[in-house]
Amino acid sequence: MIVLIDNGHGENTPGKCSPDKRLREYKKAREIARRLVNTLLSNGVEAHLLVPEETDVPLAERCKRANKYCDKYGAKNVLLVSIHHNAAGADGQWKSAGGWCVYTSPGQTSADLLATDLWNAAEECLKDYIGSFDAHKAKGDYDSKQKPMRADWSDKDPDYEARFYILLHTKCAAVLTENLFQDNKADVDYLLSEEGVRSIVQLHYKGITDYIKHTKA
Numbered sequence: 364m365i366v367l368i369d370n371g372h373g374e375n376t377p378g379k380c381s382p383d384k385r386l387r388e389y390k391k392a393r394e395i396a397r398r399l400v401n402t403l404l405s406n407g408v409e410a411h412l413l414v415p416e417e418t419d420v421p422l423a424e425r426c427k428r429a430n431k432y433c434d435k436y437g438a439k440n441v442l443l444v445s446i447h448h449n450a451a452g453a454d455g456q457w458k459s460a461g462g463w464c465v466y467t468s469p470g471q472t473s474a475d476l477l478a479t480d481l482w483n484a485a486e487e488c489l490k491d492y493i494g495s496f497d498a499h500k501a502k503g504d505y506d507s508k509q510k511p512m513r514a515d516w517s518d519k520d521p522d523y524e525a526r527f528y529i530l531l532h533t534k535c536a537a538v539l540t541e542n543l544f545q546d547n548k549a550d551v552d553y554l555l556s557e558e559g560v561r562s563i564v565q566l567h568y569k570g571i572t573d574y575i576k577h578t579k580a
C-alpha cells in the first residue's frame with residue numbers, strides 16, 4: 364500500500380488561521396503531515412508527501428499527482444489522506460465549535476472503511492482531548508451542542524460526506540480529516556501543544572495501518 368499524505372492550503376492562501384494568528388492552517392497541517400510521513404516510513408510503510416511545497420498547489424495538480432501513483436500501482440494499492448483544520452467562520456473571530464471529524468465523497472467506497480478506521484483511532488488517540496472537553500464546555504470554550512468526536516451517523520458510519528474536489532477526483536481511497544477548529548481557543552491551544560500534535564499524528568498512523576491490515580485480511 365502506498366500512502367499519500369496531502370496537507371491543506373499553502374503559505375499564500377489568505378485567511379485560514381486562528382484569530383490571534385498563532386496557528387496557520389497550512390503550517391500546522393504540514394507539520395502534522397511531515398511527522399506522519401516520517402512515522403509511517405520509520406515503521407516500514409511507503410508514504411509520500413503529496414505537496415512538499417510550502418505554497419498552495421492547485422487541487423487539479425494534487426489529484427494528477429495522486430492519480431499517477433494510482434495508474435502505476437493500481438488504485439486499490441494507494442490511499443490518500445488530506446490533513447486540514449476546521450473553521451466555524453471566516454470573520455477572524457473566536458467561535459464555540461470544536462471537535463475532530465473525517466470526510467469522504469458521497470456513497471459507499473473503500474474510503475468509508477478508511478474513514479471508519481481513522482475515526483476509531485481518533486476516539487482512542489484523542490482520549491486526553493475528549494476527556495477534558497466537558498470541562499472546557501463548562502468554561503464556555505464550546506457551546507452545549509459540541510462533541511469532541513463529530514459524526515454523521517445518518518448512513519450508519521461516522522464520516523461526513525462532501526463533494527470535496529480532492530475526494531471526487533482521485534482514483535484511490537481518499538479521505539479528508541478536519542483536525543479540530545482553528546477558530547476555537549481551546550482547540551488551538553491543544554493544536555499548539557506537543558501532546559496535541561503527537562496525538563493527531565498517532566491517530567492518523569493508527570487509522571492508516573489498521574486500514575492496511577483490514578484490506579489485507
Ligand SMILES: [Zn+2]
Nearest residue numbers: 371388447448
Ligand atoms: Zn482546510
